[in-house]
Amino acid sequence: MINIVLFGKPGAGKGTQAEFLKEKYNLTHISTGDVFRYNLKNNTALGQEAKSYMDKGDLVPDELTIKMLQDEVEKHPGTAGFLFDGFPRTTAQADALDAFLTSKGWQVDATIALEADDEILVARLLERGKTSGRPDDQDENLIRNRYQEYNDKTAPLMDYYKSQGKFYAVNGIGEISDITARINAVIDQL
Numbered sequence: 001m002i003n004i005v006l007f008g009k010p011g012a013g014k015g016t017q018a019e020f021l022k023e024k025y026n027l028t029h030i031s032t033g034d035v036f037r038y039n040l041k042n043n044t045a046l047g048q049e050a051k052s053y054m055d056k057g058d059l060v061p062d063e064l065t066i067k068m069l070q071d072e073v074e075k076h077p078g079t080a081g082f083l084f085d086g087f088p089r090t091t092a093q094a095d096a097l098d099a100f101l102t103s104k105g106w107q108v109d110a111t112i113a114l115e116a117d118d119e120i121l122v123a124r125l126l127e128r129g130k131t132s133g134r135p136d137d138q139d140e141n142l143i144r145n146r147y148q149e150y151n152d153k154t155a156p157l158m159d160y161y162k163s164q165g166k167f168y169a170v171n172g173i174g175e176i177s178d179i180t181a182r183i184n185a186v187i188d189q190l
C-alpha cells in the first residue's frame with residue numbers, strides 16, 4: 001500500500017502528472033476537483049451544495065469535502081494505493097486524512113509538491129480555459145481568488161508534511177516527461 005498526495009497550486013500540473021503516475025504505480029487516482037465537477041454536471045445533492053463555492057473559486061467546506069473523499073476511498077477496496085490530487089487543501093482535511101488512513105492501518109507515504117511561479121501558472125490556466133470548458137479557468141478574478149485560497153488555507157500544509165518528514169518539492173517547470181521523471185525519482189526512493 002502506498003499513498004501519495006500530489007500537492008501544488010492550481011495549474012501546477014497535478015492532473016497531468018497523475019495520469020502517468022497512476023499507470024506506473026498502479027494507483028487509484030482521486031481528484032477532488034474532478035469528483036466535484038462530475039457531481040455538478042449530474043446535478044447531485046453534493047454538486048448542488050458545492051456549486052456556489054466552486055463558482056466563486058472558493059474552497060468547498062471541509063465537512064462536505066472530507067465526507068466525499070472518504071466515500072471515494074471506500075469505493076476501492078484492495079487497491080495498491082491512492083494518488084490524492086487536490087486533497088487535502090486545509091489543515092482540517094489533512095488531519096482527517098491522517099485519522100482516516102490510520103483507522104485502516106495506512107498512512108500518507110509522501111506529499112509531492114509541483115512548484116511553479118504564480119505568473120506562469122495564471123497564464124497556463126487562462127490557456128487551459130480556452131479548451132477545458134471550466135468557467136473557473138476563464139476568469140482571471142476567479143483564478144486569483146483560487147490562489148488566495150491556496151495561500152491562506154493550503155500553503156500551511158507544507159509545514160504540516162515537512163514536520164512529518166514527508167514533504168518533497170519537485171520543480172514543475174519544464175517538459176512534462178522531465179517532470180514525471182523527477183516525481184518518479186522521489187517515489188522510487190521511498
Ligand code: ADP
Pocket residue numbers: 009010011032033034036053054057058059060061065085086087088089090093136146
Ligand atoms: P484547481 O487545482 O485547478 O483549482 P481543482 O479541479 O482541483 O482545481 O478544484 C476545482 C474546485 O473544486 C476548487 O476551486 C474548489 O472549489 C473545489 N475543490 C477541489 N478540491 C477541494 C478540496 N480539497 N477542498 C475544498 N474544495 C475543493
